Amino acid sequence: MSNYPNTLQYTKEHExxxxxxxxxxxxxxxxxxxxLGDVVHLDLPKSGSKFKAGESFGTIESTKTVSDLYMPVAGxxxxxxxxxxxxxxxxxxxxxxxxxxxxxxLEGTPANLMTADQYTKYIADAANH
Amino acid sequence: MTVQxxxxxxxxxxRAELLQACGVSSVEELLKGIPDNVRFKGELPxxxxxxELEIRRRVRTLMKDGRYAKNALSFIGAGIYDHMCPAAxxxxxxxxxxxxxxxxxxxxxxxxxxxxxxxxQTMVSELFGMEVSNASHYDGSTSLAxxxxxxxRINKNKNRLLVSSxxxxxxxxxxxxxxxxxxxxxxxxxxxxxxxxxxxLKSLLSENVMxxxxxxxxxxxxxxxxESLAAAAKAKDALFIVxxxxxxxxxxxxxxxxxxxxxxxxxxxxxxxxxxxGGPFVGLFTSxxxxxRQMPGRLCGETVDAQGRRSYTxxxxxxxxxxxxxxxxxxxxxxxxxxxxxxxxWLTMMGKEGFYELAxxxxxxxxxxxxxxxxxGKAKLRYPTQSTFNEFVIELKSSANDFAxxxxxxxxxxGVALSxxxxxxxxxxxxxxxxxxxRDDIDHLAQLLRDLA
Numbered sequence: 001m002s003n004y005p006n007t008l009q010y011t012k013e014h015e016x017x018x019x020x021x022x023x024x025x026x027x028x029x030x031x032x033x034x035x036l037g038d039v040v041h042l043d044l045p046k047s048g049s050k051f052k053a054g055e056s057f058g059t060i061e062s063t064k065t066v067s068d069l070y071m072p073v074a075g076x077x078x079x080x081x082x083x084x085x086x087x088x089x090x091x092x093x094x095x096x097x098x099x100x101x102x103x104x105x106l107e108g109t110p111a112n113l114m115t116a117d118q119y120t121k122y123i124a125d126a127a128n129h
Numbered sequence: 130m131t132v133q134x135x136x137x138x139x140x141x142x143x144r145a146e147l148l149q150a151c152g153v154s155s156v157e158e159l160l161k162g163i164p165d166n167v168r169f170k171g172e173l174p175x176x177x178x179x180x181e182l183e184i185r186r187r188v189r190t191l192m193k194d195g196r197y198a199k200n201a202l203s204f205i206g207a208g209i210y211d212h213m214c215p216a217a218x219x220x221x222x223x224x225x226x227x228x229x230x231x232x233x234x235x236x237x238x239x240x241x242x243x244x245x246x247x248x249x250q251t252m253v254s255e256l257f258g259m260e261v262s263n264a265s266h267y268d269g270s271t272s273l274a275x276x277x278x279x280x281x282r283i284n285k286n287k288n289r290l291l292v293s294s295x296x297x298x299x300x301x302x303x304x305x306x307x308x309x310x311x312x313x314x315x316x317x318x319x320x321x322x323x324x325x326x327x328x329x330l331k332s333l334l335s336e337n338v339m340x341x342x343x344x345x346x347x348x349x350x351x352x353x354x355x356e357s358l359a360a361a362a363k364a365k366d367a368l369f370i371v372x373x374x375x376x377x378x379x380x381x382x383x384x385x386x387x388x389x390x391x392x393x394x395x396x397x398x399x400x401x402x403x404x405x406x407g408g409p410f411v412g413l414f415t416s417x418x419x420x421x422r423q424m425p426g427r428l429c430g431e432t433v434d435a436q437g438r439r440s441y442t443x444x445x446x447x448x449x450x451x452x453x454x455x456x457x458x459x460x461x462x463x464x465x466x467x468x469x470x471x472x473x474x475w476l477t478m479m480g481k482e483g484f485y486e487l488a489x490x491x492x493x494x495x496x497x498x499x500x501x502x503x504x505x506g507k508a509k510l511r512y513p514t515q516s517t518f519n520e521f522v523i524e525l526k527s528s529a530n531d532f533a534x535x536x537x538x539x540x541x542x543x544g545v546a547l548s549x550x551x552x553x554x555x556x557x558x559x560x561x562x563x564x565x566x567x568r569d570d571i572d573h574l575a576q577l578l579r580d581l582a
Contacts, residue, residue: 043422061422066447068456 004029005096009072009110010119016096017072017110024073024110027100028060031123033092036062042088044069044102049077053111057102060088072113075104202570203542206520206561207348208269208297208374209410212487213565214401215478222471236442242466243441246429249473256379257393258386259415263426264443264464266412269396270300273342273372274307275414275425275459276392280340280368281313282423282458287339291367293318293325295347297374298550304342313339323351323512323522331361340368340392345385346378350520350559351512359389368392375399376413378518380488385415392416401475402468411468422448425459490564491519494571498562501575507582511557520561522547525582529558535581543574 008016014032018025033039041061051057056068057077084091084099091099114122139147144156153159160168179187192200203211221227226241236243246264253262266272277290290308292301294317308315318330318341325343334341341362345353359369371385373395385393397411398404416424422445430444450457479487495517502508502523511522523544525532530546547557562571 041422061447064447065452066456 004116004120006116008096008116009113010116010122011070011072011113012122013068013070014123015070015072017104017113018100019106019110022106023078024075024104024106025100026072026102026104027095028069028091029119029123030092030095032067033095036060036065036067038063039088039091042085042091042101044080044085045077047077047079050107051075051077051104053108069101071104073104073110074107076107077102078105079103201537201540201542202566202573204544204560204562204566204574205542206350206375206563207545207559208299208396209404209407210375210377210399210519210561211404211563211565212377212399212401214403214475217478218401218471218474221474222467227470228467234443236440240441242470243429243443245470245473246427246464246466247431247441248477249469250429252473252476253397253413254415256376256384257373257390257395257413257415258384259390259393260386260418261421261424261428262413262415263424263428265397265466265469266414266426266461267465268398268408268410268412269372269374269394270297270303270412271307271461272394272396272412272414273300273370274304275412275461276370276372276394277304277308277313277340277342278311278459279392279416279420279423279425280370281311283368283420284339284366287337287367288312289314289316289335289337290340290342291316291318291330291333291338292342293330293344293347293353294320295323295325295349295351295353296342296344296372297348300344300372300374323347323349323515324353325358327354327357327361330358334361334365334367336365338362338365338367340370342370342372344372344374345382346373346375346518346520348559349512349522350517350561351515352378352382352517355383355385355388355390363389370394373413375518375520377484377488377491380485381492382518391420397468397472400472402471409465409468411465411472421445423458424448425461427462427464487564488518491562494564494566495519495521495562497568498560498566498571498574501571502560502578505575505579505582507578508558519563520559522557522559525556525558527582528555530555532558532578532582536577539577541574541577543577 008018010016010029014029016027016029039060039062044058051071053071053074055071057071058069059066060069080102081100093099151159250262250264254260266275290313292315316333318333319326343353343355343358345355347353355371362369368391369389371390371393373379376395376397377399393415395413397413402410414426427443428445429441432440432442434440446452448458449462450460499510499521508523508525511524530548533543533546536543544558544560547554547559
């Protein structure tokens with residue numbers, strides 16, 4: 001089982017966010033990547049695009065499916081991880097660290113997110129169903 | 130309903146059981162949800178049932194009638210073109226290994242069909258000058274409508290789509306149907322001398338426009354200045370979408386890709402597919418690679434099998450509805466396989482030179498036809514300064530429809546009276562001259578114009 005850092009907050013759709021001042025760094029969890037399989041493509045928005053919390057901001061494609069990516073918090077895209085978009089298969093290596101997806105300028109405080117402990121329990125429950 | 134019919138397999142008992150399962154006591158009760166005013170009342174005007182012999186006799190009589198398309202001398206185009214087709218195309222297409230209308234899902238048993246589709250895609254993308262082609266759609270109009278949906282996916286924050294007024298009116302109808310419930314606002318770019326007005330396009334363009342749709346050669350036969358129109362669209366970040374119903378024209382005209390198209394679509398009927406009654410045809414769809422993940426439809430790719438041998442398979446399936454469900458790039462993920470195969474064999478038989486030669490024949494016969502029709506003094510060209518391929522509009526002194534009706538009695542379809550699409554346009558006749566029309570045929574049309582118009 002992967003280790004879910006305490007410095008991150010998690011969504012039910014398996015995104016994580018790390019808040020640093022006014023910026024949120026957003027990625028997806030090791031659990032999500034395990035479920036997806038080999039990732040082949042990432043479709044991420046342009047810098048400057050605005051999203052509401054819970055809105056789909058892009059897609060992640062594996063050899064078997066495509067999933068939507070959902071914003072953990074309202075904000076404007078400040079930066080896209082272009083190193084990752086050009087080599088999306090790398091995401092499995094360090095999904096909670098250097099292989100983040102986007103940086104967001106926050107518009108509001110993250111709400112209704114899970115702590116690492118809550119998320120670990122959440123995916124364990126999901127696995128038992 | 131109680132009579133047992135030889136072609137309707139359900140028995141009276143079957144029907145009773147079916148009605149019971151539906152919880153109703155009669156067919157009438159089953160249909161009561163249909164509003165009374167839309168129900169058909171009375172007998173269908175088809176007359177009593179006839180025997181097979183009687184029907185054969187009736188069809189033979191109809192076929193002797195001069196207006197049966199194969200007997201008639203037809204100058205009808207308007208999106209469906211009368212091109213020659215070598216007998217081998219029919220023969221090869223109907224081979225048992227190929228004869229299925231269905232898309233091949235299983236690469237382990239359909240390598241032949243998949244390879245043919247791969248060749249099809251290669252030829253189509255080369256013709257359009259585009260980077261990627263899909264395995265086809267139903268016809269040119271649905272390809273265009275799918276292109277509009279694709280533009281909406283790429284530019285989902287924009288809500289306006291501009292369509293040139295020279296796009297085939299029936300294509301526009303299909304477009305309206307596809308877009309009816311998606312909140313897309315259609316704007317129409319007016320024409321200037323038979324082609325899309327560049328100045329009007331520029332003034333209609335705004336940040337809100339997701340794409341611009343242009344047809345070339347357009348519905349009136351005129352060749353559009355795609356390059357200038359594309360540049361105008363790009364200046365406002367709108368996608369430039371081209372529709373080409375007469376794809377044989379691509380042999381002599383600059384390709385949509387070279388002119389700056391982001392998405393280019395067309396009708397493959399010109400590749401030897403019979404005009405029939407308006408189908409089945411084959412829709413062509415090409416795009417820039419940059420947007421491939423937003424493309425609709427089946428896509429065939431080349432790969433290697435477990436032993437490293439070259440093989441073919443459907444690819445990028447994650448766009449499709451069996452994986453992506455309601456978020457699929459299209460909910461029509463099948464293709465027009467048999468007609469795509471037909472087009473592939475036809476193109477292969479024509480070859481590069483044959484394809485070009487055919488197009489040149491269309492061009493020169495069309496110019497000859499313009500010349501002799503004008504010399505009758507009964508008609509003039511509506512857009513005399515525009516370049517055309519194999520279609521043009523002539524302006525009669527009186528009703529074009531009357532002339533067409535009179536000519537039909539003599540076994541000639543002189544073209545399409547434009548009043549069919551615009552009631553105010555009573556004098557316009559859209560004439561198409563393909564390689565199949567001989568000099569005598571064209572002279573005969575001119576004689577009819579002299580005598581009847």
